[in-house]
Amino acid sequence: MRNLLLHLIFIYLPGNAICQSGNLSKIPAIPLTANKIVYTALVNLDTTISKEKLFYNAEEWYRYNFQSSDNTLTIDNRDNGIISGTGIIHAGKREKEVEAKDVFFTIDISVGKGEYRYKVYGIYSFEDTAKFHYSDMYNEELYPTDKPRWPEQYRRSMLINMNDRITAMIGKLQEAMKK
Numbered sequence: 001m002r003n004l005l006l007h008l009i010f011i012y013l014p015g016n017a018i019c020q021s022g023n024l025s026k027i028p029a030i031p032l033t034a035n036k037i038v039y040t041a042l043v044n045l046d047t048t049i050s051k052e053k054l055f056y057n058a059e060e061w062y063r064y065n066f067q068s069s070d071n072t073l074t075i076d077n078r079d080n081g082i083i084s085g086t087g088i089i090h091a092g093k094r095e096k097e098v099e100a101k102d103v104f105f106t107i108d109i110s111v112g113k114g115e116y117r118y119k120v121y122g123i124y125s126f127e128d129t130a131k132f133h134y135s136d137m138y139n140e141e142l143y144p145t146d147k148p149r150w151p152e153q154y155r156r157s158m159l160i161n162m163n164d165r166i167t168a169m170i171g172k173l174q175e176a177m178k179k
Contacts, residue, residue, distance in 0.1 A: 027141060027159050036135045039120040039166055043174065047114035054111035054177060055081050061176035062087075062107075065169075081111040089165045100127050101158070103134075103165050109173075116177055120166055125158075134162050 030037055045054075055078055062073060066087040075084035084106065091101035106122040123134045137155055140148055148155070 027138075027156055028163055030138050030159065030163055032135070032138070035139055036121065036133075037123050037138060039170060040118065042115060042117045043177065044115045045178065049114050051081050051111050051113045052078075054114075054116050055083070057177050057179055058083055058109040058111060058116065058173075061173055062109075065172070075108075082108070084108040087169075089169060091161075100125060101161050102126070103162050105166070118170065118173060120170065123162065123166065125162075134159065 031039055033040075059076065062083060062085055066085060067073065070088050071086050073083060073085040075082055077083070087105050087107055089103040089105075091103075102125055104122075104124050105120050108117075108119040108121075110117050124131055125134065126132070137150060138159055140150065141155055141159060150158070
């Protein structure tokens with residue numbers, strides 16, 4: 001009997017642990033500043049890379065990835081080494097239609113000799129025609145309410161999608177800045 005109980009425990013516990021750890025909708029930590037999602041970093045590179053070269057890299061990266069009628073480069077100041085603009089990461093191939101998983105944001109990039117800083121913020125999307133901020137969604141995840149605005153699995157899926165797409169975009173920026 002004791003062996004049977006031990007055997008059942010060893011079968012049940014790993015299975016239960018797999019169910020709990022196999023939660024594919026676990027949200028990674030998303031950076032918050034004053035309850036708003038803000039991805040930011042100061043990146044140090046080789047100090048021999050000029051401010052002008054880094055500005056050119058940032059400008060080219062933005063124009064290649066986001067220069068369209070949907071996105072606007074609002075600040076393009078070569079003297080101060082600052083660019084700022086809006087961006088959209090489309091979920092599908094049809095850029096003319098807004099989908100719930102399209103990610104809208106603002107990005108600021110400032111450059112100096114051998115370094116640059118990026119800041120991605122104001123991240124939002126649309127459900128039907130209603131705009132929502134991912135910060136609100138993430139705060140609902142962190143501080144659950146009795147009457148959530150979004151179903152749990154949907155909210156987690158959307159947050160994971162947004163985080164994956166923003167971090168992939170930042171990765172592409174970092175690659176472009178090293179050229």
